[in-house]
Amino acid sequence: MTTLQAAPAITSSRQRVLDAIAHKQPDQVPVDFVGTSVTGIHVSCVAALRDYHGLEKRPVKVHEPFQMLGLLDEHLKQVLGIDVEGVFRRRTMFGFENKDWKAWDFNGLEVLVPGMFNTRVGENGDTLIYPQGDLTAEPSGRMPRGFHFFDAIIRQHHLSDEHLNVEDNLEEFQPLNEADLATIKADVDFARASGRAVIATFGGTALGDIALVPAPFLKHPRGIRDIGEWYMFAQEPSRLRTRDLRASDRDRPGKPGTGALDHWKRD
16 A cells, blocks of 8 residues: 655745744745845856746846846746745946836846946946936946956045045935835735745945945945045054154244154154
8 A cells, every 4th residue: 555645845945044034944046046135146147047948038127236237027037946036226336226117238248227327438338327317427337348247447536635524434324214114014015915035135234345435325425435545444554643642743933853744753
């Protein structure tokens, strides 16, 4: 007599991720693509995956233009066995919202980009992109000709060595407004309804993240925005102390060589 074995219970995507986080053995390794900006897939790879799996041929949306990451629709998520649903801020690294999608030719591949994804081609063939889509501002990103993602353009015009102010590097860290909160709530509700684990990157907590230091989303960034300068200040805070001592040395009367900076050097 044949004994029928009960079919194994199917673990939900959400539970699979929770088990892995809790260091429990899941039924299989959880999969995350495009749940965050650091687990995303380049838009050209998303298009290639759609072709490989025989899905409808249509332009892929670029939801993270800095790295040119593409969105996965529900069909591709199911084919790849995605276990995570991502929630993002409504504004991109270049400061405009992901809405009003339009077609754009990306190295011969038609993709969809946000409406304020405004670019110009420089004399050397580089593609320049503008903060908040404002073509009257300085470009904040550059994609070299034939390349596949943008590099931040350093715009450090307001830095004064004698008047360094930490608040200048905090101007982009602001409380969430009502529109941001409403968008996050709607996106979280939608993601949770998918049955997948939800991972949310709300932004505004990455102080010192080197990708954010140049502030490609601001039209007129203040403070230390050069990556080299940032690293030097982070590794050598004594540079700030040296500036303070030089200032006090200039203000102190007496013969050369007797000021605060000279005492600091001897110590």
